[in-house]
Amino acid sequence: MKQTVQLRRSWLLFAISGLILVGLGLSIVGEAILLKFTKQAYFLVGTVGLVAFNAGLSIFGQAVIFRYRYLKAKGRDEAERK
Secondary structure, three states: OHHHHHHHHHHHHHHHHHHHHHHHHHHHHHHHHHHHHOOOOOHHHHHHHHHHHHHHHHHHHHHHHHHHHHHHHHHHHHHHHO
8 A cells, every 4th residue: 555655755856756747848848949949049048948848758658657556556455455
């Protein structure tokens, strides 16, 4: 039972964090595109945006793994109660 609570908490934390980072990364990349069109320095801003975007995808991918483990553990706990 305790394992399912921890897995659910980890799943939620990683999913929310991953989605926030993906959105942040895309917003920063958008700013870099605007900087490029106005002939300003954009390389560093674009790189930071891509790093944030890729980190968000990686964290969200880990959330999918936690979700799978959570559902598997939850099914096992329900089977033991029967």
